[in-house]
Amino acid sequence: MSALLEVRELVKYFPVKSGLFGRTVGYVKAVDGVSFKVHENTVFSLVGESGSGKTTTLKCILKLIEPTSGEILLEGRNVLKLRRREVKWFRRNVQAVFQNPFLSLNPRMKVKDLIVESIKTHADMTDAEVLRRVNDLLAMVGLPSTLANQYPPSLSGGQAQRVAIARALSIEPKLLLLDEPTSALDVSVQAQILNLLVELKERLKLTYVLVTHDLSVVGYLSDYVAVMYLGRIMEVGSIDEVFNDPRHPYTQALLSSIPEPDPNARKLRNKLALPGEPPSPINPPRGCRLSSRCLYASSDCVIEEPDLIKVSDSHYVRCIRASENHLLGASS
């Protein structure tokens, strides 16, 4: 099965400048060699705490920032080396929904105009057809057509995010990138938006790449998940394997931080909080990047950074003790 989207050895360093003449004194290694494949009609999630490089990865895929090196392939074509007309093809196939709809929708444009604008950029339609399409799209995301003449600041958070989704889908993309699509919304609205996303995925045969720090969202929506830490993928695999049999100590710690509503279950579970703060991405620790905080780190861990080690065909871990870790984990 060939992948719809493939990311190969993606690297993004941001120079750190200092002094009067802006001399480069170092680099923030935001993304440091990330590779993954996303297959059609699946949901691939990137999770990790702030500063892990998940949003930078997403911005590189969206061509909003230029990566330092690496390749991004959409249907086998390198996205970073597109000619002008091909960029249009890329934009038609890849759309995004951002975190805060009040910031990602121009407050000075009507809902209708925002959607019309994106339709007209990619399709030749008469005004009547465009208008019908706007109404269809609003209905598809569960909004009344009367909303079309309002400005985004007068909408509720959930409505605004639905508008953002409608705009993203207006040009019938294959791939939809979701950057924390629910974290700016009220909890009561989050579930509605997630359900809408699931429903739309089935109906329109969409593929999602989801970036989030909210593991319950990942568990609900994803087929595959990659756990990022300091610009690297630490563990990647199908959602069942990673969530039920986490091999990396970092994944185990992340999973144990999901709030457990049942107090009885809470007692049974080990809390595996990592000590300290993530180290600076300008100067990541030698060897394994987690070694400075890992509960199981040994002297071997700081010698060399481990490669991704195969656990099964759909499960890889970047930890030298991967084979024994499942005994320690939060899976118990």
Add this chain to the structure above:
Amino acid sequence: MIAMFKQYLNAMRRNPMGLIGLIIVSSFVVMGLLAPYILTRPEDAWGLTYDVGKRFKPPSLEHLFGTDECGRDVFNRVLLGTRFSLMVGVGVVALSLAIGIPIGLAAGYVGGKLGTALMRVTDMFLAFPPLLLAIALAATFGRGLFNTMLALSLSWWPWYSRLIYIQASSVKSMPFVDAAKVVGLSELRIMFRHVLPNVLTPVITQATLDIGSAILEASALSFLGIGVPPPIPEWGLLVSSGWQTVSRAWWISFFPGLFIVVTVLGFNLLGDVVKELMDPRLRNLMAMRRMRL
């Protein structure tokens, strides 16, 4: 539209001085527009007459504001002058916006070397004391209504350009600009449809306040004899023409001067309301309340 009007009414209620400003400005605009139809002595107003017998008559019922050194009715001249002074005020601001907005927008949104180059040119203009630059330019261009406007605009636009530049360079990193790029819009469209409407607020406020100052500076140029040429009854020129005889015929300078003061005051009061209406903090506060941050 109705919502905006309501907002406006509310702002007026909070700020009654703004209402006074609005009344002053609109009555001057009406006066300027209707001037040719309400003049009692149009030849006097246009400065075509000369009557030795009527020189230096003090204000009376026949000549409300008296007569000048050529025996022309000052009231008529001041009334017709409204049009020219308002035209200069609005014209200068409009021309300055036309130069300043594209330069500031391009510098702020595109940034990089182009942005630096554009802003250094702007800084060069800003380095001159504004009226001094306008005087130098006006003297070079020669007298004339349009030349006066041009000279003032060329010394005025850098302020707008700076204001837009600062706004645009912060707005360009807003997520909705990223979103517009993802949709695949052209850079020009993003600049004018997405960035520009979101940076105009402080400029509109500033422009309203500036119309008064522009009238004042145009008057200053005319007063110095390098602005609007006689016999056009521009207010600054009228003040200047009565200057030498002010000790025995104060009314020739006084009334046009009073009109200048009242108009400028009107625009300043109006500008204050516009500022309140468009205050970004006030708007942000409302937006934040919606986001429940």
